[in-house]
Amino acid sequence: MAFRLKLVPEHTKFDFFRWQAGTFGFSAMLVLVSALLIAIMGLNFGIDFRGxxxxxxxxxxxxxxxxxxxxxxxxxxxxxxxxxxxxxxxxxxxxxxxxxxxxxxxxxxxxxxxxxxxxxxxxxxxxxxxxxxxxxxGPKVSGELIKTALLAVFGATAAILFYIWLRFEWQYAVGAVAALVHDVTVTVGIFALFQLKFDLSIIAALLTILGYSINDTVVVFDRLRENLIKYKVMPLRDVMNISVNETLSRTVMTSGTTLIALITLLVLGGDVIRGFVFAMTWGVVVGTYSSVFVAKNIVLYLGVNRDPKKPAPSPGAEGFDAVP
Structure with missing residues (x-):
């Protein structure tokens, strides 16, 4: 019999909405504080951006x-x-x-x-x-790099918004982008708070965080869409709880193994890549949190279209096989 490592039981029944107002308020406060830190303290730009x-x-x-x-x-x-x-x-x-x-x-x-x-x-x-x-x-080159970096982050966010809108519904897109804005703002706020060097490698880390966070969010949204077809009359809040619990093991294993590699690099990788790895490590933690406590809360507030005419998945269908 093969050995399987399980950090989370297969069937969990956590109520992720039990402290809904507290977790969502905490996230909003983090974004606000981070924005103030960026505006008041500024960023410690590296040579890439400052010249x-x-x-x-x-x-x-x-x-x-x-x-x-x-x-x-x-x-x-x-x-x-x-x-x-x-x-x-x-x-x-x-x-x-x-x-x-x-x-x-x-x-x-x-x-x-x-x-x-x-x-x-x-x-x-x-x-x-x-x-x-x-x-x-040079000063001219550094100014162009700042504009290009901002365009890269905004362009990636806009592309993700469009993709989620097409794949799901506009409510999911708003929830996903809200989570991404949360992740990027809080990560940049940490750099402003500790005055860590902010250069092009950090922009690369932010773009990687966007991809990692949206991947985690899409997994939860995919399971939510399947369960909305399966549980036609169950309240949306309960369907969301089931969906997050069903994907919790995957979320913990993916984030945990990623953090093991990142923390190893953070300790032993040397000072040259330390800023990049720190941003990635913090981003994985914040991205996992936002996928569970930010994106789905936005979708719950906005509501979703639950079409009773959609056929229910066949018995025993799981994963992407359950998607019509």
């Missing part, structure tokens, strides 16, 4: 951020941010720093003289320092 130069340094001696800052101050480079990078995978004698320099007026990218001057200034403080990478983005 400028990022220099990554490595040394075998302990980094003195104050000494680094004093060394580059006479160069009059404007806004200069120096941060030490901590990573559990680094060796004991490996110390990494990231130096971000604002875009210089009249220059589309960092000039060789600028990079050489910074290197000379830092070597005067720490002769063991090495420069492993230099990245430059």
């Amino acid at each position: 400028g130069t990022t220099i990554r340094t490595e040394t075998t001696t302990a980094i003195d951020v104050g000494a680094y800052r004093s060394a580059v101050a006479p160069l009059n480079l404007g806004d200069v941010s120096i941060t030490e990078v901590f990573d559990p995978t680094f060796a004991a004698n490996k110390h990494v720093a990231m130096i971000r320099i604002q875009a210089q007026q009249g220059a589309e990218s960092a000039t060789p003289e600028l990079v050489t001057g910074v290197e000379a200034a830092l070597r005067a403080v720490d002769p063991a320092v090495t420069f492993t990478s230099v990245e430059s983005v």
Whole structure:
């Protein structure tokens, strides 16, 4: 007999609408707070969106951020941010720093003289320092990247709205898009709260979150559509509860296995991909929550067309086989 891991029993009877007002109000509050954080605190844009130069340094001696800052101050480079990078995978004698320099007026990218001057200034403080990478983005390019990133997120959301509208009904589309707006806003709000670097890799993470979240939502909606045909006179609230319970095992297993991989990358993947992986990890958690507690609540409020003329599925039919 094959061994099957079950994190959730096959037949559950959780009442997901028991605290309906509380869960929906909590989600609305999260979206509102996140929007305020984005508006008030702003995002810590990376070089991709802000323009400028990022220099990554490595040394075998302990980094003195104050000494680094004093060394580059006479160069009059404007806004200069120096941060030490901590990573559990680094060796004991490996110390990494990231130096971000604002875009210089009249220059589309960092000039060789600028990079050489910074290197000379830092070597005067720490002769063991090495420069492993230099990245430059001009102000014009960074502005275009912001517009393209926003278009990518809005375009993906609009395409999902259209797809759900065609596959189900407009009420499902509104519920799905509300869940996606919730996921993206709360994820970006976390980046604003902790002032984590927001660059193109985070946009890629947001688009991935959209796909992951809508996949989970569609699974619940598909089962709901099947059950609406099967239980013609049962109240919509009860049919929704049955549908979520029937897909709960799949939801927990999918999200759980995804989180195992993401948390492993978050701990051991290194600082280069940490922002992307953090956004994905948080997005999976929020996306799973919104599929259960946001999307279906919107559909319940709007109601659905329950056509009694639709034929009931054949006995024993399950999954997509039950869809006419």
